[in-house]
Amino acid sequence: MTKTAKSISIRKEHFSFKNTLLFNADTLNSGLFDEEFADIIVTSPPYNVGIDYNSNDDELSYEHYLEFSEQWMKNCYLWSKSQARFCLNIPLDKNKGGHRAVGADLTKIAQKVGWQYKTTIIWNEGNISRRTAWGSWKSASAPVIITPVELIVVLYKHEWKKTNGSKISDITGDEFKDWTQGVWVFNGESKKRIGHPAPFPKELPNRCIKMFSYVDDMVFDPFAGSGTTLLVAQGLNRKSIGVELDSRYCELIKNRFLKEMGVLNFETDKNSTTD
């Protein structure tokens, strides 16, 4: 594992396994890492829709949520290499508690802090729950439109053309043909099965990592959640670092690795040091 920071007490290494490293820490803290290490970020931040996460408030005022978004995206920019790609899974919009163009607002903030815009992939979730709110039924007075998709906004730091890294791609021809079409259709993940309130399915990081990074690149997820990005990265022979605020979710990630990778001897709960 590469050296990523000094020994500092603001983060705690929860576990390391082969090329994966998980920190129980706060992504808002800009001092968490002191170098540009990420080749690709694949993440889904809290959506501010009132989800009952253990450790963070998911019902901020919209202004406060935008400030939160600006801070973590700025940190990710600092921690990314010059040719890094940033795959940001966010909602298109928000209909509860005021109608907001979340996707457009967060895309604008990402660009404000320095990220350059490349494209947006629409993720059409096949198994999204059925709607119940119509607004004004069969009347033009105030109909409500619900679009059951999420976005994967793709950005990059300085240059889109990737000249660094192993240059080894592992995407097949069929996958490339399919995934360069910007509407992706696959099911969401079950919260119950994973034991986390908002996991994304493995297919999401799988496509982003294979499409936008080389074997052996460093994948970063600043909101590791149940560890989906880290598990997929490990399986695809990438290095990865995750940050997760909640210690119970860190434990969940460790247990997913234990179950899915058949790992028995983690190095756990060391104070932070990757030196």
Ligand SMILES: C[S@@+](CC[C@H](N)C(=O)[O-])C[C@H]1O[C@@H](n2cnc3c(N)ncnc32)[C@H](O)[C@@H]1O
């Ligand atoms: C949408 S979930 C990520 C789910 C993840 N993609 C998965 O597949 O499991 C967002 C996660 O961010 C974590 N989180 C919220 N605020 C954080 C912060 N400031 N720093 C690090 N993690 C945070 C929450 O505890 C939650 O697990």
